[in-house]
Amino acid sequence: MPQHSPFSDGRLLVVAFEGWNDAGEAASGLARRIVESLGLDELRELDGERYVDYQFNRPSVGSDESGVRGVQWPRIVLYGPGAEGRPVIGATGSPTDRDVFVLVGPEPSRTWRGFCAEIIDLADVYSIDAVVFVGAMLADVPHTRPISVFVSSENAGVRAAFDVDKSSYEGPTGILGVLADAMDKAGLTTLSLWASVPHYVHNSPSPKATLSLLDKIEELTDVTVPRGTLLDDATEWEEGIDALAADDEDMASYIGQLEQARDTVDSPEASGDAIAQEFEQYLRRRERKDGKDGGTAGGEGPWRPQQPPQQ
Helix, strand or coil: CCCCCHHHHCCEEEEEEECCCEHHHHHHHHHHHHHHHHCCEEEEECCHHHHCCCCCCCCEEEECCCCCEEEECCCCEEEECCCCCCCEECCCCCEECCCEEEEEEECCCCCHHHHHHHHHHHHHHCCCCEEEEEEEEEECCCCCCCCCEEEECCCHHHHHHHCCECCCCCCCCCHHHHHHHHHHHCCCEEEEEEEEEEHHHCCCCCHHHHHHHHHHHHHHHCCECCCCCHHHHHHHHHHHHHHHHHCCHHHHHHHHHHHHHHHHHHCCCCCHHHHHHHHHHHHHHHHHHHHHCCCCCCCCCCCCCCCCCCC
């Protein structure tokens, strides 16, 4: 991390949304952990009637902290430091005078241009210096290896300072991509973080992916968030999938293929040609198995490969 940057010195906004951008609830889980750990206050709730499709993100019936039963609506909320907010802890373990803000809630279903304009206005109101977009996508990765986090920026200065890439993805995008583009064009300094979540366990929360995103946030922004039970949760998550794989030969074989591909990429002696060759072999194995199984990469079960969403 550069010694001085708007990500380490300035007012920081972390953005995450539930839904399409949030495989394994890893990104929204990180955002809510930051809110809770730093004691951030609710500063602004965006108009759900304008942005949220309640047939897609349905309200629920439940009881509040006082035991009063009622309808609880999906909410997109901006959190930030208040009068009683806890001090932000830096990487040295000492309190800092940093101001951290978090925008979290369901991905808007409509009026995206208007939504982006409102968020940019809020960034101006609260004098935001830097924005970190956090997402998680389903990918062909094994749960037994460290969760990789892809970091990118459209800002050439940010890429040079942090030695990160410019995303080359072209195709359908979610609100993170749209809002990042709007903020870049408005002159705000941004970074995007995307965790790769194993697609064969896409139906369950992934604390291991949340932990990887948290580690990366700390590395890039000098903001430390207590892990709490996250390490234990990540271990239990991995052990639970190991137990499922132990009872499913096809699942275990598929995970082994993913492990082999990942280890080849991570090995010190791997060259670009070797990596490309390994993945070509992996894809050919997938094609042969797809043909045998009538279009799937394995038997029945929750681990069946799904088409990973794009950034």
